[in-house]
Amino acid sequence: MNILSPKFISIEGTEGVGKTTAIDGFCQKLSSQGIAHIRTREPGGSKLAECLREILLSNKSDIDDDTELLLMFAARSDHVHKVILPALADGKWVVCDRFIDSTVAYQGFGRYGGNPSKLAKIQYLIDGFVPRLPDVTFWLDLDPVIGIQRAGKRSVADRFESNDSSFFYRTYQGFIHQHQHHAHRIHRIHANQSPNDIVSDMIRHINQTDKS
Ligand code: Z5A
Numbered sequence: 001m002n003i004l005s006p007k008f009i010s011i012e013g014t015e016g017v018g019k020t021t022a023i024d025g026f027c028q029k030l031s032s033q034g035i036a037h038i039r040t041r042e043p044g045g046s047k048l049a050e051c052l053r054e055i056l057l058s059n060k061s062d063i064d065d066d067t068e069l070l071l072m073f074a075a076r077s078d079h080v081h082k083v084i085l086p087a088l089a090d091g092k093w094v095v096c097d098r099f100i101d102s103t104v105a106y107q108g109f110g111r112y113g114g115n116p117s118k119l120a121k122i123q124y125l126i127d128g129f130v131p132r133l134p135d136v137t138f139w140l141d142l143d144p145v146i147g148i149q150r151a152g153k154r155s156v157a158d159r160f161e162s163n164d165s166s167f168f169y170r171t172y173q174g175f176i177h178q179h180q181h182h183a184h185r186i187h188r189i190h191a192n193q194s195p196n197d198i199v200s201d202m203i204r205h206i207n208q209t210d211k212s
Pocket of ligand 1: 194
């Protein structure tokens, strides 16, 4: 991997696809090659955005769909300006667990069912308030039911995890939509491979894009 070109990388997918596990392996690889990087997440990643994350994920929160969308963007704006852009300016790679594609998938498709006028509003927010898109996005593609089973082995469900499987199927459609419309940025990875194979796929893809 070319250490001289700091990259903004996001990892996406439905619940329990293995993002955290893949990021662990990928960041270990960056460290072993002496590549300075930060690992961050959305919603969250900055002090304010982590507070908003707590509200967004809490089962006690009563949040309507439009407010949820705007809170995601408020969290993102703070995170981008306070954490992501300064790290990139400092020559560090940024590895982000979820970013704009999650908003299209979860809010645009999960909540709004892919309604074109709502998707256009989300695009308006992206164009207006997200000054830097990822250079590369890895979409870990897995049948949502398998992801839910993987995640289900853990603790209490949060406000997103409490949705029924139809919500996650709509969300999955959202990731398919994003991949179809942004194939130059989004690299699809089969998430039913071993974690090692997933990380190797990520590195192979970065090395290929460095050469082209
Ligand atoms: N959200 C939103 O609605 N709109 C937005 O704009 C954004 C987010 C940015 C928080 O996300 C919620 O925010 C999210 C969408 C919403 N809600 N949901 N659902 P999160 O990223 O914090 O939560 P999550 O997606 O539920 O992540 P997760 O459950 O932590 O899953 P993961 O990181 O993808 O998976 P993992 O922890 O690496 O692995 C899950 C299990 O599978 C674990 O037991 C592993 O050991 C196992 N695993 C991992 N990899 C493999 C492989 N390759 N094979 C077999 N088993 C594996």
